[in-house]
Every structure is written in C-alpha cells, then in structure tokens.
Amino acid sequence: MTARVRKDYQQARWNEPVIYELSLPGARGVLVPMPDGEVQAKAGDVLGRLPKGMRRAELPNLPELSQKHVLSHYLHLSQETLGSNITNDISEGTCTMKYNPRINEVLVGDPRFAELHPDQDEDTVQGILEIYHRFSQIIKEISGMDEVTFQPGGGNHAVYTAASVVRAYWAARGQLEQRNEIITTIFSHPCDAAAPATAGFKVITLYPDKQGIPDIEALKAAVSEHTAAIFMTNPEDIGIFNPRVDDFVRIVHEAGGLCFYDQANANAFLGVARAREAGFDMCHFNVHKTFGTPHGGEGPANGAFCCANELAPFLPVPRVVYDGKKYHLDYDKPQSIGKVRDFMGTAGVILKAYAWTMMMGAEGLRETADVSVINNNYMLAKMEGIRGLDYAFRGNGIRRQEQVRYTWEPLKNDTGVGTDDVNNRIADYGIEHYWTSHHPWVIPEPMTLEPCETYSIDDLDEYVEVIRTISEEAYADPAFVKAAPHRAASHRRNDDASLDDPAKWAVTWRAHVKKTRK
C-alpha cells in the first residue's frame, strides 16, 4: 500500500486585508459597560482634573468593525495558520509537537481558575496551590531532583533561571569573579549559551567528536578554576545519547563546577533516564512541550527549573509550601535570586500539564518514551533510499533516540535544491515547515524531525512519502521546487530587501502608511 500524499492540498488563502483596511468608521465590535448615571454625576469631570498635558488629545487610531467582521477576519487568519493539532507536525525537531488535548482548554477556561487573582487570600486559592504542589512532586520524581520552581515563562527562561542560580551560588561563596565561565556544547540548544551570556558569564562551547558526541577531550581542555558550570543537553539536538554524560558531570565536578542538564528533549526519556542518576545538580523541563500543553504560536509556555537541595535557597520566590494542612506561598528566602517573572508564572500551563500527566500516569509516560523512539527509528528506516537525503553521523554505529538530524547536502550538490527549498515545498502538502537547525549550520542543509508519540504509523508513512515525492520533484524539476510554496496561504515574498531597509520596513500599519504615502 502506498502511503497517502495530499497532492491536491490547498491551504486557505483569503487574501485577507490588514484589519485597518476593513475599518468601517463608526462601527463597534463590543460596547463597554458604562457606569450608572449617579456614578458619572458624582465622579464629575474626571478628565478635566487630569494633570496638564495628560488628557489624550485624539482618540487612538484603532480600526472600527462590527463584531461579525472582527470574528471572521481572525477566523480567516487562523485558517491561514497550521497548528500541530490540525497537521502532521513531525516537522519541528527538538520541539516535541504533540497532541494538545481539548479537555485541558476546558479546564483552564473554568472561572475557578481563569478568574483567580494572584493576590487573593491563600485560603481562597488552595486548589491551584495544591495543583502546583502536586505537579512539583511529579516533576521531582521524574527528574530525581529535590526542588522545583515553575516561575520561568519557558524553556529558555528556565535556562536563564539556572544561570541566575549559578551566579547566586558562586556569589554566595565569594567566587563569582573567578568562576566566570560556563561550558556548553554546540548541539545543545543555543539558549544554553545565550542565557548564561545574558547572566554575565563567558561561554565556552565544545564541538563534537567524530561520532557526533561532545568531545570529552575538549571538555578536559576546557575546564579550569574559572569553570562555573556546564550547561548541556542530552541527547543533543541530533538525537544521539551521550553515553559518557556522567563522565562529563564528574569532570566538571572535579573542577569545582556545577552541572545543569537542559532537558528540553526529555520526552523520550520519561521514566527511562533521569538527571539524578547522571549526577546533575540542576535540570529543566519545557513543560509546554513534554507535558502536552500547546505552544500558542510561541507561548504562553512554562519552564520547570529543578535543582538539588544545595541550590534550593537560591530559587526565585515565592515558593509553594505545604504545612500538612494548608498550602502557602513562602517569600521568606533571603538568598533567593528574587524573581524572574511576576507572580507565580504561567499557571494555566501548569494546570494543563498536571491534567495531562494525571491521565498518563507512570505507564503512560513510559509508553510516551517507548513509542517516541520506536516512531523515530521506524521513520529513519523508511527514509533510507530517498535520493539526495542523508543524516548526520551516519554509520557511527549508534542508534538514534527521539529525533534525527537529516541532511539534504547530496540533493543540494546534485540539483541545487537545498533544505530551505524543500522546506518551502513541504507546505504544499499540508505539512508544517520543518526545523532545520540553528545557524551557522554545522551539519549542512539540515532537516531535524521528531516524530513523537502522537503520530500514527500512517502519519509517519505519509511524511516519508512527502519527503520522497519532493526529492523526486527536485531531481525532475528543480526550478519548480525552488519556486515553492505554490499552495500555501501566501506566495513567496518578492522583496526581502525591503525588510532590511529602514526607509521601507514597516513593523506597524502606521509605519507602512507613512512610508508608502507619496
């Protein structure tokens, strides 16, 4: 049986105007509840009492539309967007685009959550505090770490929190000036370099050895009395598990440094391998990817930062604590790094992740891990023989885990069609743009795919067939592939230079109007 390929797919293409072009002067989308006449009368001329110059002279130039027109406009825009719940989104390697259950949206819409104010009396928020506490216990068990905070607003933010904790740890020992270097690896997520740099550290990056594993000899050359910590992913973004990860930890510990485990790629290792057993002092999870909550087009997200007891005093405040009867928020942590985000973080993500985890249980998490690696190896096997396609460090004798970094280098050399072209073409088959890799490309013409547990055998077969089809197209008619997409919501941009030209770029409609006015 040949797998399906959506050959006649056509994405919605509404040629949707910008909302300002839809404005009907005087129209209203919603009316605002105005105060009672008595209130207005007693209040008097509130605007007249404003300090000089503080009364807005002209109304803001917002569009004016009836409610139906606002609704249909944004429905059109939603239809011109591919979300993971509606597509075969194996594409986003390192991002774990899994199914995001609808029930969880019902739960966060419950006013007993949606309409909670963060400064309510503790007695009135025992439910959400209990959810935080329960999910803390779950994360601690999954990581093996002693403490966790959910304040960071995403994975990168959790890595930044880690860097802040490392900074506070060394400052508390009076050694921050000396311990000013953080080591990372090139196939770790770039935030493992960028977040420590933001926190003021120098960053030292290790390259892989010939097998694609971070070079342990390079690590030995890198550690010194300046080493504050290592920040590393495992498996890295190329899907190869570093079997000597505990040696890395040992080498850094022996040099006096701390060890942080970036667990953005944790999905396939739930209940299989933990930060604790490898000896790490800290780790983090991208709650929004590993625990089934939606990405929201780039947030709201959540990063769970976990650490060993020794580092717990530095965690941001407040901490959720349980006294055996009631849950409390504890701000009394004198060594805390303070805050990385206002209030208690993205509580909705925690609520959804808790619900997801409660439906899965320990067996479900293990099944998630098992099916993720089976899916990936199945797909890798099916990709064999596609012309022009290879993958990084082929032949190193190591099985890939949850994802693979493929390379279109042979296709590029043969046809001139590179990964960016294939990526534009894949949209013509109803599949989301895939993840290549960060720049500069260490693996040429990369394509990083992560077929996590959500995807069925048919999804995997479809994806492979689409890849095979595009390869064939590239060999037959490279120009056609290079002109893609042909059936997406929008055609190709034809003037990228305008996006780099201060006289032409327009980040807002008003800027556009100013710059195009004759």
Add this chain to the structure above:
Amino acid sequence: MGEIVFPYIANSVPSVKKRMMDEIGIKSADDIFAEIPEHLRYKGTLNLPKPLLSEYEMRRHVEGLLAKNSSCEDHLSFLGGGTWQHYVPAVVDTIIERDEFLTAYVGDAYADHGKFQAMFEMASMVGELVDMDVVNTPTYDWANAIAIAVRMAARMNGRKEILVDASMSPKRLAVVKNYCLPDITVKLLDFDRVQGGMNLEDLKAKISSATSAVYFENPSYLGFIEGHGEEIARITHAVGAELIVGVDPSSLGVLTPPAQYGADIVCGELQPLGIHMQWGGGLSGFIATRDEPKYVAEYPSLLFGLTTTTQEGEHGFGQVYYERTSYASRERGKDFIGTTTALYGIAAAVYLALMGPQGMRDLGLGIMQRAAFAADLLGALPGVKAPYIAAPGFKEFVVNFDGTGKTVAEINQALLQQGIFGGKDLSGEFPELGQSALYAFTEVHTKDDIRRLALALDEALAAFPQVKA
C-alpha cells in the same frame, strides 16, 4: 491487565507497535535505549499518582481541586497591582482557542501567514495606543519588557546605570534587578508619598552622564498619574539618557501616551486587553519605540514586518532587520529569546479590534469615573483616607486605614467573610505608607458593587472599636 491503548498515543496499539518494531528489527524500545549505559537508566516504575485514564475521571479530579478555589467571579474583587479583572469579550476566547493558533509553533511566513499577520496587527494596534511605530512580539510580562528595554538602552549608549522611580511595582523591580545584575546598577528615585509623582529634585541630584535610562510607570503602580512627564524627559535627555515609561494600556483611551511627553521606549502589560487573570498567569509584556535603526537593532525579539509577495496586491510578512548589523557596544551586552506569550498578543489584537477607538475611550473614562466615585465613598468612612495619595489616578488608588487602628490584613479578613476580596495589602511592599491597601476599579464594577464594598468596609470597621478621636 491488558496493555493500555492511550488515546493520545496512536501507536500504543500493541499490534501496530509490534509491526513497527519488526520493521526496525528490534524486540522492544529497550533495544533503542540500550545506547544509554545501564547505570544511567532509571530502574523500575516512577512513583506517580495512579493515573485517571478516562477523560471523565481526570476532569472530575481536576474540577474537584478547582472547587477548592474561590474566584473573582463568585467573590467581589478589588485586587489589581499588576493583574486586573477586566471583561474578556467572547470573540477573544473563540479566536485564541482555535487549534490553528493555539497549537501553532513559531511558524514560517507562508504556511503560518495568518499568525504572522495577527502578530503584525497586534503591533499595529498597540502602536496606535502608545503612538509609536515599532512594537515587538510579546515578552514574558511587563517586568521582562522593562528589563529588556533597560538593556537595550544600556547597549545603545554604553552606560551602566539606570534610575527607576521607587513607586514602581516591587515585584517588577525584583525581576529588573535580576536581569541587570551582571553589569547594570539600579538606583531608586524618591517619589512624593503625599501628592504623588517623582521627586524631581532627587532625579536632578542623581542623574548624570553615567545614567543610561530613567524609568517610571504612568499610571504608577500605586495608581496616581505622573504629571511631570515632559520635565522628566527634558532632564533625562539633557544628559543623553533614554526615557523609558511603563504603561497600563487600558488607560490609553483617555491618557496621553508617553511618547507624546518624551518617552523613547515604552513598555507595559497586555493582560488588561482581553486576557483572563489566571492567577497571574495571563501576563504578556510589550515594548515600543520610534522607528529608528538604532532602536530597531536592539530588539532581541522578532519584529513582524509587512511586505509584498510575487502575487500583485497580496500582503506578505517577514522579519524586519533579521540580520542586524552592529551598533555601539551591543556586542558586550546580550539577550536571549525564546517562547514567550505570542498567543496573548493575538488576544490583545482581537480585543483592540473589537473595542475600537471609542471602546478604549469609554473603557478609560468609565474606569476613572468608578474610581472617583469609589474614592468619595471610601474616603467618607471614619478613619479611612482615600485616595491616600492626592494626585489624580487611574483605575487604582491607595486607601489608608491607619486611622481605623486596624491592619489591612484584619480588614481584608472581615471583607472576605462578606465575599469580598479587599485591595492588595501594601504594608509589606511600602511600609512607609502604613496600613494601606491598593484598590482597583474596572468596568466590571457596578455602582452597587462599589456601594457594597463601602458598606462592607463600614461594617467591618464598625465591628472594631474606634481609635480615631
């Protein structure tokens, strides 16, 4: 027990899994995990709560937990201070619950054209509110926006000291301090606790050619309106520093946008624009500047720009100034970006499109009228001073209870008994204000709600022996 087929895991069907493993030539997933050395493997089964496998069971369980909460819907709330109770129109929820937006990723310009356009429209409408031409994709929250703005300024002018008005939100200040720790010094500017407003003498005394930026919030965290924006801008610009102003955008239908009194960078919080409070999880920050390359180059986050496509008349979108060139000392100060709060940006776009110019004006005016009405009622209660800080305010004001001999904690406990969440207790954050609370009034409050508050307060205070002469 037979093998569980998980609804969220298609290939957990045992026969399918077997077929796939046969294809790969393995007996179980353990053959793949064999790449992980034995001593690094977790042995046994994680000690997690027993799963609630059916959706119904799980829902019962979670709703059981949520039932332990009391919300601002079943109570009457006057809490603000960084998260505010506003009405969220149904259309906003409809749009941001669309699976296309909800489950999108960063995306690309063609297959996610709609998301790009929605983000561009968010920037366009927020840009009109703040009267600026460049607005970034949302940050984690307002605090994060200030932190980024401050670092942008420091990179632009190479200076390492910022002055911030001490009336700013202490929690936001804690975030800013954390971000500034490596190399930027944060100094506090005194403010007038009686009349409200920045102490300009203190500003003049502390500002110098070492000052990178001055930051204040308008309306302030304590609710009062800063009336000397122009003068602060003049003093700030005289030393070549940047003026950064934080703003609650729900005020901008009636209040002058900071750009018009000299702000160079404006930041603020989108939560009031159509995002549910969610226990403080509904926050989403923004940054806006003038459309000059020196500012545009410093944004660490994506900027969605409007352009053309090969199809005549079609709008296209892409990243503006994607490969930024180098300015001044930016190489020495870095930022990271990541997944922040894009979906809330779309919520804000839908909200502003629904509200329109008149809606934003009505919102602002109505809020001010309610607050003025409330201040009159509360200020008339014995021992109560409201507003405690004299300057005109927006949405919030400080209520002082020193004259009642009671603590805010005691009063709020009494109010809670009557189903009311009293204002935020400021005695921890601003001890110099005595027993004060920050009360917030928005369009959700009716005349009767405000009266009910006043009566409940009166009753609560009467239940205590009077101290006031």
Add this chain to the structure above:
Amino acid sequence: MTKKLGLIVNPFAGMGGRVGLKGSDGADTLQKALALGARPEAPRRAVEALSMLQDLKGALEIVAYPHEMGEDEARQAGFEPTVVGSIDRGHTMPEDTVRAAQDLMRLGVDLLLFVGGDGTARNVHDAVGDRVPALGVPAGVKIHSAVYATTPRAAGDLAKMVMEERVGAFHDAEVMDIDEDAFREGRVSSRLYGYLRVPADTGHVQNMKSGRAAGDEAALAAIAEHVIEAMEAHPDDLFIVGPGTTTRAIMDRLGLQGTLLGVDLVEGLRLVGSDVGERDLLERSQGRRSHVVVTVIGGQGYIFGRGNQQISPRVLAQVGLQSLMVVATRQKIASLRGGPLLVDTGDAEMDRRLSGYARVITGFHDEIVYRVEA
C-alpha cells in the same frame, strides 16, 4: 531591471588533477597534462553551474569573453550571451582572465562568476580587487582559496540568488597564493594574496526559531570587542596581530590603519608597527609580555603556516603559547565541516606543541574549544 552576470571560464583549470598533476599553472604543465590525455573540466562545470540559472532566462544578461572562455559554455547552457573582447582560441593565458575581469567590471556586471582554481582567483583579484562581487565555480584541484562555492551547482544557485537580490550579505573571502611548482613537489608554500567580495551562502532564509540573527559584520565586531577588552586590560603588553579580515576588524574598531595581508603590532590600543617581519617580531617581543592574535586563513583551516609565516616558530617559542588568541567567526568554523584547525609552521616540534585543543574566540566572551592538528 535586467541583471548582468559576468562569466569567465579558465578552460584549462583542473586539467592537471585528473592526470595526477597538481594544478595547471605554467605552460609546460599544461602541455604535460594534455599529453597525458587530460580533458578540460572547467567547461562542463561552467555549464553545470549555469544550468541553475535556467529560469532567469530573459531576465538575465550573461556577458562573457568569446569561445571557450565563457561564450561556448553559456550557449551550451541555453543562454544568448553578450560577447566582448577577443582571445587566441585554444591558447588562453592568465592575462586573458585578467583582461576579461577588467572588461566585465567596466560593463557593470552585478556578479563575476569565474570557473577555475587558485590561479584564476588570483587573476580575478588582480583585475578587480574588491570592487565588484565575485564568486568561484570550483574546477581546479585542491583549492586553497575560500572564494569558491562547494560545487558548481551550489555556485550557480548562489549566483541566481544574487541576480534575484536575495543575498543579504557579502563577505571578504581569501584568495591564496600557492606556489604550484613547490606544491607539485609535495611542499606547500602559500601566502595570503588578497580578498574577493563574495556573496554569503547563509542567512538568506529567515529562521524564526533562532530569533533575529547577528550578521557577519556583527560577529566580527563582537570578536573584535573581545580582543580589545584584553588590550584594554593589558595596556603595556604587545599584541602581534596577524593578517586577515577577522583580525582587521579589530584594527578597524580601534580606528587603526592595519595591513590586511601583513602582521601589525598594537600596544596600549595604538599601532606601533605595520607589516613587520620575523626579525622585527623577535626584537620587539623580546623580554616583554606579548600576545599573538591570529585567524583561520583560507578554506582549509590553517591558523599557522599559511599567509602568516612571519609569526614563525621562533617567534611563537619566544612569546609562549599561553598568550595565543585564535579568532574566527562561527561561520568560518562551520565551513571546515568538522575538520580540525591546522598548523604547519615548518617546525615539527612547534606543530606538536600547537596540536591538541585550542580556544577560539568566536564572539564577545564567547569561545569554542576546537581540535588542532599538524
């Protein structure tokens, strides 16, 4: 507006390779190659590269020298080239390449696409310097210059993007001067000859997940800031700054007139020596704390022994290896495709000492640890 692509084919480039000769410079070698049955490689590669530009037909004017120097190849690829100049058919010389490049530049081409090897790149450099963007289609044997794309099709693809104005940036790439006589005898004697302005093969696709990128210029500035910070911290030390555009960025940022191809000396942020030789280096660094700042030169990853021979083993021994600062952009490191950095100082003991792992400065407070081999 119609875009103009200038095409230059060195028809004999690459001929030596197939018959075991290294390079084809010099009339004798060429005759030898022909006698050995070598067939021209360059024309085929030129056609291959041009095939990538097929769908621009009509929107693109190809300007070429006659016959085998470009005209024939353009026609074979299905284009109607504008032909200028004249040649002695079957007997083209390096001078023809120089003349062709000058003529094409004068005609205002948007890109010079040349097919050849290291020698061809030198000829193009002699003719146009960095005044017009250029790009090499590899036809020669082991090429040391970094001005060539990896394959003919990759070159054609990049040329097409230039024609479509889809290339965001151009950068300076090295042209190496390899003494081919010495090379054939198994010795590599090379120096940095100069730079051509070539289109950057990256960054043209916006990579949303990575956020906004810093361009090559910003990367160079960040590296410069790192070195300048060290210069500020040690105002009394001598900084020996090797050749290259990466190191030139340091001088530019300091507002100093450095020499692109030579070794300069900086002390207290001031230029205290220009284009100095080994003897000067030994004298000036005698008995004082000195730092050596070098970059990767050429396409193969050399940090010593290619173009910076002035910084000799004796100089390195005197200065000490602990003060070595290697600078390179991440892009340059990526272009090594996992290969090591190389040293060839001419002194086996020094090469051994330099081998192992080196820290390479890739940005401000941003370093990598990278393998070095002799």
